Amino acid sequence: MDCKELQKTAAQIRMTIIKAVSAAGSGHPGGSLSAADILTTLYFRVMDVDPKYPQKPDRDKFILSKGHAAPVLYATLAEKGFFPKEDVLTLRKINGKFQGHPDMNKVIGVEMSTGSLGQGLSAAVGMAMANKIDRNPGRIYALMGDGEIQEGMIWEAAMSASHYKLDNLTGIVDWNGIQIDGRNDEIMTVTPVADKFKAFGWNVINADGHDIKELIDAFEKAKGFKGKPTVIVAKTVKGKGVSFMENTNAWHGKAPDEDQTKRALEELGGAL
Amino acid sequence: MAEKMATRDAYGKILIKLGEKYENLVVMDADLSGSTKSAAFGKEYPERFFNMGIAEQNLYGTAAGLAISGKIVCASTFAMFATGRAFEIIRNSIGYTRANVKICASHAGITTGEDGASHQTFEDIALMRTIPGMTVVNPADGVSAMKLIEQAVAFKGPCYVRLGRAAVPLIYAESVDIKLGKANRLREGKDVAIIATGIMVNEALAAAQELSEEGIEATVIDMHTIKPMDKDAVIEAAKETGAIVTAEEHSIIGGLGGAVAEVLSQNHPVKMKMVGQMDTYGESGKPEELKVKYGMTSANIVKAVKNIKAIKAVKSSI
Numbered sequence: 001m002d003c004k005e006l007q008k009t010a011a012q013i014r015m016t017i018i019k020a021v022s023a024a025g026s027g028h029p030g031g032s033l034s035a036a037d038i039l040t041t042l043y044f045r046v047m048d049v050d051p052k053y054p055q056k057p058d059r060d061k062f063i064l065s066k067g068h069a070a071p072v073l074y075a076t077l078a079e080k081g082f083f084p085k086e087d088v089l090t091l092r093k094i095n096g097k098f099q100g101h102p103d104m105n106k107v108i109g110v111e112m113s114t115g116s117l118g119q120g121l122s123a124a125v126g127m128a129m130a131n132k133i134d135r136n137p138g139r140i141y142a143l144m145g146d147g148e149i150q151e152g153m154i155w156e157a158a159m160s161a162s163h164y165k166l167d168n169l170t171g172i173v174d175w176n177g178i179q180i181d182g183r184n185d186e187i188m189t190v191t192p193v194a195d196k197f198k199a200f201g202w203n204v205i206n207a208d209g210h211d212i213k214e215l216i217d218a219f220e221k222a223k224g225f226k227g228k229p230t231v232i233v234a235k236t237v238k239g240k241g242v243s244f245m246e247n248t249n250a251w252h253g254k255a256p257d258e259d260q261t262k263r264a265l266e267e268l269g270g271a272l
Numbered sequence: 273m274a275e276k277m278a279t280r281d282a283y284g285k286i287l288i289k290l291g292e293k294y295e296n297l298v299v300m301d302a303d304l305s306g307s308t309k310s311a312a313f314g315k316e317y318p319e320r321f322f323n324m325g326i327a328e329q330n331l332y333g334t335a336a337g338l339a340i341s342g343k344i345v346c347a348s349t350f351a352m353f354a355t356g357r358a359f360e361i362i363r364n365s366i367g368y369t370r371a372n373v374k375i376c377a378s379h380a381g382i383t384t385g386e387d388g389a390s391h392q393t394f395e396d397i398a399l400m401r402t403i404p405g406m407t408v409v410n411p412a413d414g415v416s417a418m419k420l421i422e423q424a425v426a427f428k429g430p431c432y433v434r435l436g437r438a439a440v441p442l443i444y445a446e447s448v449d450i451k452l453g454k455a456n457r458l459r460e461g462k463d464v465a466i467i468a469t470g471i472m473v474n475e476a477l478a479a480a481q482e483l484s485e486e487g488i489e490a491t492v493i494d495m496h497t498i499k500p501m502d503k504d505a506v507i508e509a510a511k512e513t514g515a516i517v518t519a520e521e522h523s524i525i526g527g528l529g530g531a532v533a534e535v536l537s538q539n540h541p542v543k544m545k546m547v548g549q550m551d552t553y554g555e556s557g558k559p560e561e562l563k564v565k566y567g568m569t570s571a572n573i574v575k576a577v578k579n580i581k582a583i584k585a586v587k588s589s590i
Contacts, residue, residue: 104340104369112340116364122330123365126337129322133298133343153361156330164322 065120118151147179162201209234284309398526
């Protein structure tokens with residue numbers, strides 16, 4: 001897929017996010033929309049994953065450490081063909097597969113159950129260690145939230161990834177600057193993000209998290225970098241693509257009503 | 273004097289054998305490998321041993337990732353830090369995912385001794401057994417520890433194995449048949465049943481001997497698997513004797529006593545007494561001194577049995 005096609009795919013994924021969160025009546029649109037271009041780039045350009053052979057032993061694996069952005073993961077897996085898009089509309093419904101936070105034992109394609117912040121990166125480190133032991137060429141990707149890196153466990157995991165020289169691991173920070181209670185700077189300063197990871201022994205690449213070409217370049221560079229894990233600090237906009245959801249914590253964990261859903265879909269359709 | 277061995281030493285010993293049997297066995301620790309005895313495995317299989325440093329949350333988070341990738345993982349540290357510090361990681365990344373991680377944690381309970389209250393956990397069994405799908409094992413001696421760890425590694429799924437620091441007498445012969453999930457009856461008696469776990473099994477045997485000399489006959493059961501509990505064995509003992517004393521090196525809140533009470537209160541209620549750590553912290557001291565001070569000896573079991581016998585006698589005379 002070229003960049004233009006990837007942008008179209010990302011728009012489709014954003015529309016599924018809005019529809020699913022709207023149908024659920026709750027959920028996390030802001031941090032899902034900010035990560036849509038990152039997941040699109042990974043699943044449709046960078047990663048080796050096959051919905052027809054989801055358990056392929058040497059596949060690449062994606063861990064959504066910021067598990068509350070479950071809608072973007074479900075929407076991306078649906079877009080990739082793991083299951084029909086309509087299924088995602090059962091998001092957060094009783095007896096459904098699409099839990100509020102991802103459950104690996106319920107949804108095919110989900111590699112790790114996440115939701116409690118800080119834990120996904122450790123699981124990714126463990127998977128990268130396993131691949132090193134097995135000389136498995138599969139790469140591990142872990143998406144963290146910028147609020148999430150306030151968790152101490154992230155830094156335990158970061159330390160261990162560089163100690164064990166896990167160059168088969170790529171972390172991504174969805175740096176949209178906003179968490180549930182407000183701006184990172186107000187709640188708990190996380191900057192300088194790049195310097196922190198550098199100090200923990202990681203190779204750091206800064207990128208625009210909505211510029212697909214830049215993201216492709218960053219992921220390719222990460223693949224080629226040896227001896228250290230790489231983190232891509234991706235500058236993003238919370239709620240990206242829906243004007244009234246952009247750059248505000250108000251849409252971190254809230255579903256749009258009928259009128260808002262219609263407006264959001266119109267705006268995203270316009271991006272096609 | 274019976275031969276002695278700490279259950280942590282049994283862990284270190286059996287790991288070597290298991291490493292040979294299972295090529296996908298990985299052992300991890302959090303800078304306590306010398307104490308938990310996992311270091312022995314590291315020497316033998318350095319490519320499959322990972323020291324994760326003093327970071328218990330990441331220890332169990334990475335253990336989950338390795339297990340989900342097809343490894344059998346034994347991840348060790350002190351029981352306090354495994355089940356306390358990393359509880360929520362064990363719950364969400366290991367329990368909820370049903371990851372094949374064996375949490376083999378040592379230095380549980382009062383016999384941790386001189387390190388004192390910060391290192392003596394009495395809450396670990398309670399914490400671990402509330403996690404859905406978690407198997408909870410507390411071996412009584414070195415022989416049963418090796419047999420139970422071997423079986424824990426052989427099944428797929430999360431398991432907590434509680435190990436101790438102090439050398440304790442060997443109760444079992446090598447030839448003994450110990451089955452995970454199946455309580456082991458060590459002595460038969462009609463007057464009372466003592467259900468014990470971990471190092472308290474040996475105390476229960478000593479208590480039963482002493483009681484027998486006074487004409488009180490006690491059944492002694494080694495409840496090495498606290499979850500899933502052998503409910504039939506508990507109910508049977510209650511029906512046979514009408515009085516149960518539990519004994520554990522753990523808080524009387526939520527541990528073996530709690531688990532037995534949950535079974536009996538819903539199936540065959542009988543009078544119960546619980547021997548264990550009262551609702552309090554420990555302190556520094558020699559293990560044997562601490563066991564006396566905090567009420568976890570054969571004498572405490574004898575006292576509990578006599579107490580419950582008195583209650584039984586009053587009840588039957590009404």
